[in-house]
Amino acid sequence: MSDLLRTPERRTCERCGRVERHDDDIGGWRAERVGDIHCIHEWDIDGTFVPVTDADATSGRTALEEC
Numbered sequence: 001m002s003d004l005l006r007t008p009e010r011r012t013c014e015r016c017g018r019v020e021r022h023d024d025d026i027g028g029w030r031a032e033r034v035g036d037i038h039c040i041h042e043w044d045i046d047g048t049f050v051p052v053t054d055a056d057a058t059s060g061r062t063a064l065e066e067c
C-alpha cells in the first residue's frame with residue numbers, strides 16, 4: 001500500500017542540520033544527526049527532492065517481506 005507513494009529516503013533540515021533517514025522497519029523517520037530538538041524543521045525535500053542513492057545502504061539491504 002505504502003509503495004504507491006514514493007518517499008524520499010533521506011532528508012535534511014535546512015535550519016538546524018538535522019538529518020533523518022526513512023526506516024522501512026519502523027515505517028518512519030530515524031535521526032542520523034539530531035540537530036536542534038526545538039527547531040521547527042525545514043526539510044530540504046520540499047519541491048526539490050533529488051533521489052540520492054546511498055550505495056552502502058542499498059547494497060547492504062536485505063529484501064524485507066511484509067505480511
Ligand SMILES: [Zn+2]
Nearest residue numbers: 013016039041
Ligand atoms: Zn531543524
